[in-house]
Amino acid sequence: MRRIGVLTSGGDAPGMNAAIRAVVRKAVYHNTEVVGVLNGYEGLIxxxxxxxxxxxxxxxxxxGGTILHSARSEYFRTEEGLALAVANLQQAGIDGLIVIGGDGSLTGAAALSELGIPCIGIPATIDNDIGGxxxxxxxxxxxxxxxxxxxxIRDTATSHERTYVVEVMGRDAGDLALWAGLADGAESILxxxxxxxxxxxxxxLAKGMARGKKHSIIxxxxxxGSAPDVAGKIMEATGLETRVTVLGHIQRGGSPTAHDRVLAGRxxxxxxxxxxxxxxGKMVGIRCNAMMEAPFAEALQKRSTEDAEALYELSKQLSI
Incomplete structure (x- = not known):
């Protein structure tokens, strides 16, 4: 393993740059050359x-973001695209590839691994929806x-005695909503x-109003679901003045926290x-603060919801 490649793919996540830095510095420490692949799998093709x-x-x-940039590639999903990617890696003398990204990125790494390209994945996604x-x-x-x-938002909700529905990212996994709701004392988490x-x-909401509560965060x-739809149904059923905030892509940007920087380094x-x-054919991960590895097949499986269930129940108990 004299020369390794590194790419970032899919949605950007704060800490990707810290991971790139760690890959390069660790490889240089071991006298190994590093090649960055620009624009994800599209750049690889x-x-x-x-x-x-x-x-x-x-x-x-x-x-925040990624200095290697990122792009989605439908062509890479085809046999011809995969073959071209393999040929380019071999022509560039790249002996192994590190892929930083979410489930789509790891799926691509698994496909390359099956074609004989040594691949290791690094989970990077704000949704926190990767197994293993x-x-x-x-x-x-x-x-x-x-x-x-x-x-x-709570400052304004308190001042104007309003109910707010705040929509956060999380298409298939509710970790962001669940953890934020527990940390911020939300009245309801969906x-x-x-x-x-x-x-x-x-x-x-009715229970809160009965005890004199004038504002709520959902x-x-x-x-x-859709925040405007939920807010409309709340207003129709309760008459409460309800506002909507959709945080959107602001959640993906910004300087990574110390936790994400250290995690990316490890x-x-x-x-x-x-x-x-x-x-x-493996992804690095962390469990109970200990480093571990998981086969791509395990990483791409649906995550266990045991811990999430406990947090969800706790959030209901603390928001009475």
Missing amino acids: EGQFLELQSGSVGDIIHR TDYCIGFDTALNTIIDAIDK IPEHNTNLDRVMAR ILAEGA FGARAVELLLEGET
């Missing part, structure tokens, strides 16, 4: 390669962005893992170690 040295990744640990790891790069930063926004039951939301994961370094040890 087009042969967009960039030699990376230790200095190439200076002053990026604090930056407790946390993904970017989740903690996005969570803190949401919390900061809700703190501000996530895709549970069927949306607006009757229960109404009952909670957090909705995008995969659990993931990036371990990914290089695995390639140097001759491993392939």
Whole structure:
């Protein structure tokens, strides 16, 4: 393993740059060359390669986004696209590839691994929806962005005695909504893992009003419904003045938190170690603060919801 490649793919996540830095510095430490692939799998197909040295990744640990950029590629999903990607890697003398991204990115890495390209994955997605790891790069930063926004929204909700429905990201996983709701004392949390039951939301609002509560915060994961629809039904059923805030892509940006920077450093370094040890077809992860690896098949399975169920129940108990 004399020369390794690194790419970022899919949606950007704060901490991707820190992971790139860790991959490059760890490889250089072991006298291994590093090639950056620009624009994800699209760049891999087009042969967009960039030699990376230790200095190439200076002053990026604090930056959000990805210096390698990202793009989605439908062509890469085809047999012809995969074959071209393999040929470009071989022509560039790249002996192994590290892929940083979410489920789509890891699916691509698994496909390359099956075609004989040694691949190691690093989970990076704010949705935190990858199996085989407790946390993904970017989740903690996005969570803190949401919390900061809700703190501000609550000030206005209190001042004007309003109910707010705040929509956050999370198409298939409700971790962002669940953790933010628990951290910010939301009155109700709606996530895709549970069927949306607006009757229960109404009952909670009525209970709060009965004890003199004048404002409420409801957090909705995008995969659990539409914030305007939920707000409209609340106003129709209760008469409460209800407002909507959709946080959108602000959740993806910003300087990564210390937690995400350290996590990215650990993931990036371990990914290089695995390639140097001759491993392939695996994703690095963390469980109970201990580094571990999981086969791509496990990483791409639906995450266990045991911990989420406990947090969801706790949030209901604390929001009475």
